[in-house]
Amino acid sequence: MKARNLERKSAITGVGQSAVGRRLNIDPLALTADACLEAIEDAGLTRDDIDGLSTYPGNMQAPAGFTGAGVTEVQEMLRLNLNWFCGGPELPGQLGAVINACAAVATGLARHVLCFRTVWESTAQGGGPRAGLGAGGGGGFRASGIMEWTLPFGAASAAVWIAMMARRHFHEFGTTREQMAQIALNSRKNAGLNPNAVYRDPMTMDDYFAARMISDPFCLYDCDAPVDGSTAIIVSATDAARDCRKTPLRVEAVGSALRGRPSWDQFDDLTTMALRDAGAMLWERTDLRPSDVHVAELYDGFSFITMCWLEALGFCAKGESGRFIEDGKAIALDGEIALNTHGGQLSAGRLHGFGFLHEAAVQLWHEGGARQVPVEPSVAVAAAGGGPLGGCLLLVRDD
Amino acid sequence: MSDKPFRLLPAVGPHNEHFWHGGAEGELRFLRCDACSTYVHPPLPICPECLGRALTPEAVSGRATVHTYTVNHHPWIPGFDPPYIVAIVDIEEQAGLRLTTNLVGCAPEDVQIGMPVKVCFEERDEGIHIPLFEPDPNAAKCRAEHIE
Numbered sequence: 001m002k003a004r005n006l007e008r009k010s011a012i013t014g015v016g017q018s019a020v021g022r023r024l025n026i027d028p029l030a031l032t033a034d035a036c037l038e039a040i041e042d043a044g045l046t047r048d049d050i051d052g053l054s055t056y057p058g059n060m061q062a063p064a065g066f067t068g069a070g071v072t073e074v075q076e077m078l079r080l081n082l083n084w085f086c087g088g089p090e091l092p093g094q095l096g097a098v099i100n101a102c103a104a105v106a107t108g109l110a111r112h113v114l115c116f117r118t119v120w121e122s123t124a125q126g127g128g129p130r131a132g133l134g135a136g137g138g139g140g141f142r143a144s145g146i147m148e149w150t151l152p153f154g155a156a157s158a159a160v161w162i163a164m165m166a167r168r169h170f171h172e173f174g175t176t177r178e179q180m181a182q183i184a185l186n187s188r189k190n191a192g193l194n195p196n197a198v199y200r201d202p203m204t205m206d207d208y209f210a211a212r213m214i215s216d217p218f219c220l221y222d223c224d225a226p227v228d229g230s231t232a233i234i235v236s237a238t239d240a241a242r243d244c245r246k247t248p249l250r251v252e253a254v255g256s257a258l259r260g261r262p263s264w265d266q267f268d269d270l271t272t273m274a275l276r277d278a279g280a281m282l283w284e285r286t287d288l289r290p291s292d293v294h295v296a297e298l299y300d301g302f303s304f305i306t307m308c309w310l311e312a313l314g315f316c317a318k319g320e321s322g323r324f325i326e327d328g329k330a331i332a333l334d335g336e337i338a339l340n341t342h343g344g345q346l347s348a349g350r351l352h353g354f355g356f357l358h359e360a361a362v363q364l365w366h367e368g369g370a371r372q373v374p375v376e377p378s379v380a381v382a383a384a385g386g387g388p389l390g391g392c393l394l395l396v397r398d399d
Numbered sequence: 400m401s402d403k404p405f406r407l408l409p410a411v412g413p414h415n416e417h418f419w420h421g422g423a424e425g426e427l428r429f430l431r432c433d434a435c436s437t438y439v440h441p442p443l444p445i446c447p448e449c450l451g452r453a454l455t456p457e458a459v460s461g462r463a464t465v466h467t468y469t470v471n472h473h474p475w476i477p478g479f480d481p482p483y484i485v486a487i488v489d490i491e492e493q494a495g496l497r498l499t500t501n502l503v504g505c506a507p508e509d510v511q512i513g514m515p516v517k518v519c520f521e522e523r524d525e526g527i528h529i530p531l532f533e534p535d536p537n538a539a540k541c542r543a544e545h546i547e
Binding site (some may be wrong): 141142143144148149150151152153154155156157159160161163164165167168171212213214215216217218263264265266268270 | 404406407408409410411415440441466467468469470471472473475476479481483485486487495497498499500501512529
């Protein structure tokens with residue numbers, strides 16, 4: 001008997017996305033409004049119908065542009081009458097904000113929850129490095145929290161931390177850069193079919209190997225591309241979803257587990273991440289199996305994270321992700337599991353998790369245009385997060 | 400002093416000074432549970448294994464092996480110039496007790512997962528000693544003798 005109370009009572013009913021691009025120089029709240037209003041309209045609702053609001057990470061101290069809008073700003077801007085709201089960074093990944101919304105509608109705290117995520121890192125960083133650290137950057141700075149154990153060693157980015165996880169995977173399983181490159185190449189190929197993707201020019205294996213190294217084995221093309229943009233998702237209670245314009249995408253199962261240590265270096269198995277447990281939990285809550293899934297939209301802040309998700313969600317065995325993707329066929333639009341069909345964050349831009357759920361919905365509504373998966377998919381998984389944070393949702397179109 | 404790179408330093412207080420100041424006595428120290436002997440890192444006020452409340456800093460041997468590593472090429476921190484090796488090392492005394500650190504005294508092309516290393520310290524301001532790791536020739540020698 002599967003525990004299905006939460007999932008059977010929630011559905012995705014609309015999605016929206018603002019302009020997405022490099023250095024748009026548009027107020028992030030305006031981007032947020034564009035995405036939110038498009039999602040509300042997509043669902044066939046008006047803002048008067050929205051009684052819940054959820055975001056990741058909301059207003060917090062963060063690198064410039066990391067968080068473009070918080071709950072209270074959006075409530076004020078759209079003058080929403082809310083019965084429930086939630087925003088914060090300590091969630092099972094970015095999509096934890098959506099999982100919270102599922103719980104809210106399932107328990108009757110809200111009927112239609114507007115979920116959003118806005119980034120404007122491209123404009124805020126202005127093409128330069130993240131400001132404020134380093135010699136001359138203010139001698140009073142002292143590293144604390146998890147950064148206490150990494151920053152003194154120049155391990156200033158998840159690129160460094162996750163590169164070490166990838167290296168360990170290479171060591172234990174014989175994974176290679178040629179194999180890992182397929183994540184970037186597949187995304188670029190799909191991005192070429194997506195008019196909203198930021199990087200659409202074809203990429204070859206030679207291009208990949210010619211790119212400058214960031215933190216080996218990661219080169220530039222293993223790292224996602226900062227952009228400005230906002231994505232919005234409407235989560236509705238299934239009884240309320242009947243009032244919506246489109247076929248509801250039922251949330252069949254979610255994964256939100258954190259069972260290992262929440263650490264980039266103390267986690268028990270560095271060839272996996274916390275998403276290992278989120279993936280396992282998802283399958284504990286449904287009778288569907290990985291082979292039932294047509295489309296997988298899996299986080300790629302760094303290419304290796306997608307490989308971890310492929311293993312965590314059972315699309316291949318543990319340690320086998322390199323061999324699974326090595327010729328690119330299994331993950332192509334017409335492959336056994338179509339992967340990151342919009343181009344992922346590597347080529348479509350770092351919308352920080354929400355872009356994957358948006359694309360899963362687009363594919364299930366058969367609105368993908370040139371990049372539409374040809375089988376007319378009815379089951380999709382969207383997953384976001386890496387390191388100590390990860391969450392995933394399995395969506396089903398029933399008609 | 401001039402051969403030391405710029406480093407961002409940790410915020411040191413009562414909860415972690417055993418770690419960051421231990422190098423002044425040449426010691427790599429971790430909190431250890433008085434009741435069940437588990438090393439607890441990062442520091443916590445109780446032992447997550449047995450929930451014991453008494454934890455005491457204790458020096459370990461400083462011997463470790465490279466669990467994984469990366470050669471970083473990107474200039475994340477102005478003044479801390481690439482390339483440099485970031486590694487996660489397994490501390491000998493307890494399975495799963497690890498540190499993120501820099502490997503020094505070792506060329507990037509010579510690093511290998513599993514290679515034995517030992518702690519050394521870089522002294523900074525305010526008594527802070529950054530624990531770095533370098534190849535452990537004694538361990539290598541022992542291993543060579545064992546193979547013969």
